[in-house]
Amino acid sequence: MVDFLKLLSKERPVGTNTNTELVKTVEKYLYDLGYSIQSLPFDCMVWNSGASAIKIDNQSIAIEPSPFSEPFNGRGKLSIVKTLEQLENINCKDAILVLAEDMTRTPLQPKNYPFYYPDEHKKIILLLEKKQPEAIIAVTGKNSLNGQNPFPLFEDGNFLIPSGNIGTGYLKQIDRLAHLGIPVSLVIDSYKTEAKSRQIVASKKAKKSAGKIIIGAHMDTKYNTPGALDNAAGVAVLLQTAQSLNSSVYDIDIVPFNSEEFYGANGELEYLKLLDSESKKIALMINIDSPCHKGSETAISFHNLSNPIARLTNSLIANNPKITKGKEWYAGDHTPFIFRGIPCMVVTSSDFFDGALEYTHTPKDTLDTVDFEMVTPTAQHLIDVIDSLSARECKRRLQIDR
Missing domain, CATH: 3.50.30.30 (Glucose Oxidase; domain 1)
Structure with missing residues (x-):
């Protein structure tokens, strides 16, 4: 996954040639993992100055x-x-x-x-x-x-x-x-200039689904930044999670959001339209944005969680020395889901507000800012969360069957 992180760490605003090629690369990676792919086209603008x-x-x-x-x-x-x-x-x-x-x-x-x-x-x-x-x-x-x-x-x-x-x-x-x-x-x-791009969605369906879990991380950048921390690191965690995740209880959507840094958020709008057409219950939305900053831990914050799920999540955090409880924040791809009342979990760096932000949206956001060793444990924590939710749901079903 380190090689993938290095591949992604280049200026890649939505609609640009670099972005288009990376969309294809991520799409193929997820397809090869056995996910079914939906490609949602949208119009956008490319800027030159x-x-x-x-x-x-x-x-x-x-x-x-x-x-x-x-x-x-x-x-x-x-x-x-x-x-x-x-x-x-x-x-x-x-x-x-x-x-x-x-x-x-x-x-x-x-x-x-x-x-x-x-x-x-x-x-x-x-x-x-x-x-x-x-x-x-x-x-x-x-x-x-x-x-x-x-x-x-x-x-x-x-x-x-x-x-x-x-x-x-x-x-x-x-x-x-x-x-x-x-x-x-x-x-x-x-x-x-006018351009076209795509929002890809990689999905796996459970045989007897208890709802959908969405895991997302934006893959585009602003102009004039390689976006290693923001958010090549997040995409690396997303793809590592997609590789290792095996949920038999929840439908899974892996969403590399492709316009979070664009003034129209067109890719996310297309995905929200898709969700509205499906009418599927969303059990959890996980957004990964700027994790794995050097010298930090992984911070997890939640919104709209029920008390039992919040207790479960807090217990997992308490038992993982690389994970800490983070501050709530409302600037990212999780925001529209929060406003819809959907349970959300946000994954970032523990020093996001007092360290990592100094690099984002600037030429300084290079691979030097990223702790490669944090990618796997961060992804594993997300898998542990989903596995725990799945086990809880299986237990509930057994009690009903009795």
Whole structure:
């Protein structure tokens, strides 16, 4: 499985050639293990970008184009906004709008994101579209949820105002240019092209099923990261689990989610449609995301578990020195299942929030961040959980038969 982990650890956003080839590789691996394969096609976008900058006289300040931004090449005066109230009152039509401070504390969810689109984000997006600036420059800092610094405020192919981001160290300089009212040139070299991809689902059915257990790990990455920890390590654990798992009680779906890092989550939406068409009871959803960070243990958190299942799971954790109880979190492929009330288990690194996140979504997320020796025990723990659930169900059936 180490070789597989190494093979996966390369930039692989959904729709790209690398992603397409890796989907085929994972598909063949699961097929060869005896799983039946369903292939769910979907449309997506591939993004390309180049050098982008603010220019005035002989001075040039490099900026990073927002992923999936529209392109821009023009001139305009800078209008700076630091609060929502200022945005509500400003007239910035045909200006280059600079967002900073209170407006750029955290990334904005993609427009109409299917699983979570908070009202405050929706309000900002609607205001920006109403104000009609020529382009937007977001002054941002360190993302609290990954290693990006500066982070893109927008990552949304449905938001059609060209945008880019720049670090907070440039705020004074940008502020001064805005107050001087001097026109600047802005180049945002960014374009997106239509593409197609697939969500594969590998299944094994039990003869007398007590429901379905879903085990998933997203296989795609953001741009500009090899994604070793996030989430080649998770896919390695997923495939190791698939290889060793033998459930005679529950139907099993192995799902290498292929668009978790994409603004539309298209692959997961296709899988959810498939589940809705099947009307099969889901006993448990397990999501594996960024496990096996060097120097950490494997952390397990749960959502919506019944008390007996929670006790069983806690007992397994207590008896495994490589596994610990983790914090609940709501940013991953498990989230829509939680919202549906489905029992969920989330598998990650024990230092996910205070160590591992520093590497994710950055070029630093290389194989050096991964403890290869943690893949097998993490997969074995998931097998132990499923075996324990199966044994519990078999015992229940015996009691009924008596």
